Amino acid sequence: MKISKQALFLIPIGVAVNFIGGQICILTKLPAYLDAIGTIVVAALCGTVPGVIVGLVSNVLNSLTDPNTLWYGLLNMAFAIVAAYLSKKLWFKNFGLTLLSSLFFAFIGGGIGSVMTWIIYGFDLGTSWVVNLVWIALGSPEGGFPMFLAEFIGEVGVDLFDKVLTVIASYFILKAMPTRFLSKLPLGYIYISDEDKAIEDSAED
Amino acid sequence: MINQEFVDKFRHYHKYGTWWDDLNPLTKFVVCFMVALTPIYALTWWYGLGVCVIVSIVAMTSKFRKNFFSLAVKVFLIITILLVVLRQIGHRATSITPLINIFGWQWYVETLFNSLNRASFIVGFSVTMILFFTTTPMRDITYQLEQMGVSHEASYVMLSSMQNIIDLKATAVTIFDSQKARGIETTGNAIKRAKAFFPTLAPLMIGAMQGTEEKTIALDARAFSVKRNHSFLRKLRPVQGYEWAMMAVAVIFNIAMIFVSFKILKQLPVTRFF
Structure with a gap:
């Protein structure tokens, strides 16, 4: 599959933004990861393949310092597939629908992520403090609350907060993109404002 | 460095000067990846620890050992300590033999070794892959690709x-x-x-x-899109005969470890007990 040159050059930016999101979280002391903004924005502007590449490269580079994150690359790639699909369905043009999309991303990141953690950690809880606290609060040690359910609830809860912030950031970035730039990207036409489209139409006439 | 020396250094394959660093990136990747997978099958704390020790010995011979140790030690300690401590929180079905009581917080022997076995899988994989990534600059990886x-x-x-x-x-x-x-x-x-x-x-x-x-x-x-073979200012030595042999040994070791892990390792008294 051929990737346009603009899309190709956008991929490293998307990867860097995935990293920087985490960096800004540390600066603002926010309890979130915000490591999927680049993936979602690139997928929304350039389509599935560039988005999937951003997700894959982000996790490969992340694995340089923590190889364990390599397994979770699948989640980042799944974000790209969903983001490109929702972008084509114009979800990211509407703030309400954008917020709603965080449920899908949280389900992938938290729901499927918790299954992966569950398997990697030998059908037991992962190393997240939140998950362990959820388990204690909901029934351990003697209450018999299903351990996987604690993992699931804990991870989805953390991920939902994270993905709400992620999609809000993605929405405003997409909204702030200049038309001149959008017009060169495969799915950029979706985000060109009606006023700019009207100017373009009148210029053609 | 005089001008002629500077020019001459591009006439030969680039070398780092240590046996491990001078291996082709492909050889390093295959060897590391094949070894990194074995703690996953073995799932035994002493095997994972052994892999980490051997990998550390190899890393000592590298020019990039500082990068390796600063990262590997961090990953090793964080994952092991977190997993060991967190697994002692709450009661698990495997918790039978009391180990220690810290102000009412009961630790169990079985849970301790279960968590160490699990940590060995994650740490063994991570430390081995850290050896590859810290001793192979990204530009060497992309060159080989x-x-x-x-x-x-x-x-x-x-x-x-x-x-x-x-x-x-x-x-x-x-x-x-x-x-x-x-x-x-x-x-x-x-x-x-x-x-x-x-x-x-x-x-x-x-x-x-x-x-x-x-x-x-x-x-x-700068002719980025020109469709023809690209030239390289800096070249790496191609995979040598003995490097192919190293890769073959790594693959055979990996396959053998699948068998050993499931047929022999789990039956050993030291493994079974823990």
């Missing part, structure tokens, strides 16, 4: 991503400080801090994206 037929666009994406991370990290701190100076609140509750996040990220991302336009022109002016 291009030799194997991967497009130069893929190399660009990998190398440019790494550079962008460094550049944007510095820009993010500058923007964050500027926004703080303009009066945006960066302390307080989570909502206030979340509000500070957007004014930092948006200018950063939009600025970086717009920069791609200039990059497109600059790279095109």
